């Protein structure tokens with residue numbers, strides 16, 4: 001196992017609700033070349049707060065037709081999944097569709113218990129937030145690498161559709177004002193999500 005890379009606060013601030021807030025200097029570390037079963041990467045997200053927002057991964061979309069599985073190994077995490085919105089139109093007599101990054105069709109706040117796994121369906125952007133008091137550790141099986149394109153829409157919109165923050169009695173979801181017509185986020189377990197979006 002080796003340290004692949006890490007995300008300092010100086011980079012994560014691009015997608016934070018309060019970019020100038022004080023918080024963990026390193027938001028998360030990614031270790032690669034795991035040799036545990038099918039897993040390839042391990043992500044460790046620091047506990048703490050940036051202002052009222054929980055430390056999180058930057059958020060990204062994937063190249064189509066490649067699936068990624070995540071497993072929660074340790075800690076208390078919320079996995080934000082948002083489904084791409086497309087608009088259909090006809091060009092040169094052919095039906096086609098265009099991705100509208102500032103709109104999303106569905107938003108899920110997925111709660112995991114230790115050991116839960118989830119396969120991310122096509123067209124879902126995703127980001128983990130560490131909502132607990134200890135480091136959050138996840139495994140994934142992603143081997144396809146990342147390009148700047150995967151992060152582009154999230155960077156431009158200054159984050160995912162919602163910021164996951166500390167509210168009065170727990171977790172509060174703060175809408176990102178750069179998105180339009182946001183649906184209400186649905187709180188759901190990893191098992192419930194996978195029943196809604198089974199991967200065969």
Ligand SMILES: [Fe+2]
Pocket residue numbers: 060062068126142
């Ligand atoms: Fe991913």
